[in-house]
Amino acid sequence: MAEVCITGAMRTTPSKALDAILNIPPIRQICIEMFTLAAIRLRDLDYWKDHLTGHSSILLKNNNIPSKTDYCMPTEHMATPFHTLIPNRHEWTSATPGQEGALSFYTDGSKLNNPVT
Numbered sequence: 323m324a325e326v327c328i329t330g331a332m333r334t335t336p337s338k339a340l341d342a343i344l345n346i347p348p349i350r351q352i353c354i355e356m357f358t359l360a361a362i363r364l365r366d367l368d369y370w371k372d373h374l375t376g377h378s379s380i381l382l383k384n385n386n387i388p389s390k391t392d393y394c395m396p397t398e399h400m401a402t403p404f405h406t407l408i409p410n411r412h413e414w415t416s417a418t419p420g421q422e423g424a425l426s427f428y429t430d431g432s433k434l435n436n437p438v439t
Contacts, residue, residue: 358384366393 325340326333341348361380364370373379381387409419420426 354380358387362387362391363393366391367395 325331325337325344325346326335328344329335329340331340340346357377358380361370365381370381371378372382374382407420413419
């Protein structure tokens with residue numbers, strides 16, 4: 323029904339034809355993909371147990387799924403091992419801001435080949 327509204331086609335137009343025109347995959351394919359991705363996440367977090375039957379066999383049916391992925395748990399790092407310095411104009415004109423020997427990064431390209439004096 324949504325395809326008919328999107329395209330303005332006649333309501334007797336076959337849904338599968340409109341899906342093909344609009345590049346909409348079948349709902350079964352979308353669900354299997356979502357379930358597989360959820361199973362991979364659960365497996366990588368060690369919350370998944372493989373079984374040969376039922377919904378737990380979804381990872382065993384597809385040979386293209388790697389046995390292990392590089393998924394890692396997100397962590398928060400509250401302490402930063404660096405200091406961000408945003409100097410004002412006076413600090414720039416008087417000297418190079420920051421501590422002596424500190425790394426300076428210029429993201430606008432103004433220090434390429436030392437053109438800024």
